[in-house]
Amino acid sequence: MKVAIFGNVNREEVAIYSAKLIYELGKRDVAITCEPYFLEFLDRNGVNTQDITTFAEGKEIDADVAFSVGGDGTFIRSVAKIARREIPLLGINAGRLGFLADVDGEKEIVKAVEAIASGNYKVEDRPLLKLSTDGKRFSKFNYAINEIAILKQDTSSMIAINTYINGEFVTKYQADGLIIATATGSTAYAMSVGGPIVVPQASNFIITPVAPHSLSIRPLVVTDDCLMELSVES
Incomplete structure (x- = not known):
């Protein structure tokens, strides 16, 4: 078995x-791989990394299972890096909230490793968002487990976002x-901007405007197999 480990170096x-x-x-003779900067962090903190290999930034990761050690931010970043290979990911909470982490504390780490090594675990599928743009800005890590946000920048003016679902204009x-x-x-x-809470098992995406300039505009819940196209005007 080969395992990839991601972690918060702060x-x-x-x-x-x-x-x-x-x-x-x-x-358990499990092969371990991680990112070069995380390996350096472990070395600085006296962790035995003798048999750990590294993988290059932006390259596909070869692993059967991945661990995220940190908070929710670390977990979210890890998802983007392994989504293409559909590698199962387990979060170990070493952050503040750890809402997405299933493991908390050293005792639970032992139990988790035992379960994975013996194959005594189940994988819970979660829908992801995949982003495509005209350019190549997000070509390496274009998956999101939480959300994709289009926001105005360096201006007090609003932006206009034309929204299409499966080729049909919505608003x-x-x-x-x-x-x-x-x-x-x-x-x-x-x-936090007024969107509805949807159970994780639901096959839905939620479209929520931020401070809309209209009393009639409300969040919209759609199926997670739809194609959304957005074009932005200043």
Whole structure:
């Protein structure tokens, strides 16, 4: 088995939990790989990294399972890097909230590694958003587990966002921005601007405007198999 580990290099707890994770995986002869900057972080914090390999930024990751050690931000970034390969991801909370993490504490790390090594686990599928643009700005990591946000920048004026679903024009949002959220992300940014809470198992995306210039504009819930096209006017 080969495991990829992602981690937040700005928190000391990450080194502690990563050391425990690496030790438990090493006992079971599991091959471990991580990003070069995370390996440097582990080395600086005295973690044994002798048999750990690294993978290049932007390259496809070869792993059977991945771990995210940190908070929700680390988990979200990890998803974007492994989405193309559909690698199962398990979050270990070493952050503040850890809403997306299933493992909390060193004892739970041991149990998690034992379960994965023995195949005694199940994978919960979560819909992702995939972003395509005219340019190549997001070509490497164009998947999102929570949301994609189109926001105004460096201006006090609103932006106009023409919205199409499956080729049909829906509306033009005059607003400070627009959030396209998954069911998982419905309790994140979208909720803070008035979007509905949707259970994670629901097959839906939520379109929520940010400060819309209209009393009649409300969040819109759509199926997660639709194609949304957005064009922005200043």
